[in-house]
Amino acid sequence: MGDVENDALRHGFETRAIHAGQDPDPSSGAVVTPISLSTTFAQSDVGVHQGYEYSRSGNPTRTALETCVASLELADHGLAFASGLAAEDTVLSVLSSRDGGAPSGRVLLANDAYGGTFRLISKVWAPRGLAWSPVDLTDLDALVAGWPDDTTVLWLETPTNPLLTCVDIEAVSAIAHERGATVVVDNTFATPYLQQPLRLGADIVVHSATKYLGGHSDVVGGFVAVSDGTLAERLRFTQNAAGAVPAPFDCYLVLRGVKTLAVRMDRHCSNARAIVDLLVRHPAVERVFYPQLPDHPGHAAAAKQMADYGGMVSFTMAATDRLSGEDAARRVAAGTEVFTLAESLGAVESLIEHPAAMTHASAAGSALEVPASLVRLSVGIESSADLVADLEQALDDL
Template sequence: MGEQKSAADARASQGFATRAIHAGYEPDPTTGAVNVPIYASSTFAQDGVGGLRGGFEYARTGNPTRQALEANAASIEVGTYGRAFASGMAATDAMLRAALRPGDHLVIPDDAYGGTFRLIDKVFTQWGIEYTPAPVTDVDAIRAAVRENTKLIWLETPTNPLLNVGDIAAVAEVAKGAGARLVVDNTFASPYLQRPLTLGADVVLHSSTKYLGGHSDVVGGLLVTDDEELDAAIAFLQNGSGGVPGPFDAYLTMRGIKTLGVRMDRHCDNAEAVVDMLSGRREIASVLYPGLADHPGHEVAARQMSRFGGMLSVRMAGGREAARQLCSRTEIFTLAESLGGIESLIEHPGAMTHASTAGSMLEVPDDLVRLSVGIEDTSDVLADLEQALDGIR
């Protein structure tokens, strides 16, 4: 562990873009290939029984391309151990199973991602896991939700889709005092804008499908931690359950990470321009974006994020029907689930990504529209939204 930690410390001294491009792989000593090869092999030859070359035996257990991605992810989150999964939900499932046992309790956001809520509410409760929703914006409410059997506090910040902001350092102190672990879903911010491990989190989770992959062409998930014992438990489940990415998926994700910094700068630029434009429109009741000075989480976001991201939501003055009209009228903004790709996306969370929360205390407003602002020309992005809003009856 000492050698790995020293390597992580050395990487942390380099700039983000340098680590994103170089961490996890050195040019191949035989061919000089500067990009990690796609090791499309399901099994690996052994030098005698148990004589593994580089530690590889079977691709579910380990693959050189995946290993490079895992080291890269650990580096950009300034962590020690990274584990890659076939999807963000596979990573979520592994994290919950590694940390919880029947009879345990966890605290979740009261506006958690719909898939996370569905997994906990519909699956883990069948196995004796209890949960309590609490607002991520209220540290006292999170503290009050903790019980004697609480083993995990799950934090999204900013949250999906309401863009609420949680104070990672403050919640980390709550978790520490309760003898629980803090997991931060960092998907919306990305490690370019926010690094939860440096603020006291125990684990960082990503749907790498989103900003890390960045091109809407690969599905994946990542967990990063400094906890050697917890990493061992996660690695056991990764291998035992087999929810791993293939080598091509790992390659695509790693390729995406190389340009994360420059992409996020453009996502943020465009999102800020969209927020400015939407804030003055009569069709918009409110804009939800941490970069706004009057956003309730602005001060915390400014403290723990370098910028405010490419995600925003709006509540429509015309209610549900106006929300659906906006989603149907855009041309550059594609009506689709997911987020974080180079292209702009728009969706109605109540009927799409968060439909599983309907009828629960996590149900999202039906006048809500979520925007994932891409990296197209700013003028075209703005013009598309303006024409869509102009046509709402």
């Protein structure tokens, strides 16, 4: 058991979210981590300094964020990035070019992954020589039977964006490790409050810190958590060499958001349940995707590895005599008042979107294409009664 996990036994999640990496400032006693704007740091002699030389390589505010979120993920190492995709790009760079040469190997990607991840792998890395295949990670027998010999990386989200598919991290990690592959888990939807993939066998965790970690729709960021020291060293080298690092103020904003992550996630989850209760009984809704529902394909996996079921809800609209499912979905997405029609997710305000035309448009025509009748909700922390009433009027108004 590592030092980080030992620390977790001494202090609970909420305590670490507020205090890990965030001791009072020694020079002033400030209880809020200062924003260190300096790009360079004085040296007492050539190569002798206090841990920082140049802010691309390291910054005190970034260190505080990296220490805190690593602790929440039960990881020995954490690395902050300028965006979630910058974090993913760095991971792909390290895992696909282990000898510093051209990309090689194959990424097995969940067949309903986030559109941005699909675009990065299929449109940026594949032309450079990295092979990839979409796979159904809920069918373990098929995964084993169809495993390509050149696979080096298994990349998954759980729950997925936007269909909320849940994958048994422990089971697929065991399959991947038996075949020499590295397991990467995008934990953005669950957050470390609900799920810790490293504890379940994953090798690397990635986040879009823009979402639940930041939590207020005011900062773009990414994060990587890992416990393997050698892998962490390679990731940090590439982080510094490529330079896709967050600004100190961005680190401060994510760190501030993390302090309330636990209480926000509790409200996100309870509000999502109220929305699901409406959707499952409304005649205009064809199907509801939420891991807590007993008929959800990933319910067993979610119940096994998540502390709660999250704040994301998706549903498909039924076609009517007047409207196709896609038309109905578009009208509902544009017909709410408390829910804001916008991309992104995971913040205090509730958002609604039409994935096929918005966040997942890049997957059109591919194996990862999403239904045109799909609506995705990021359920915020407003009054649950207001959210239910708002969505209900949009559904009734079709």
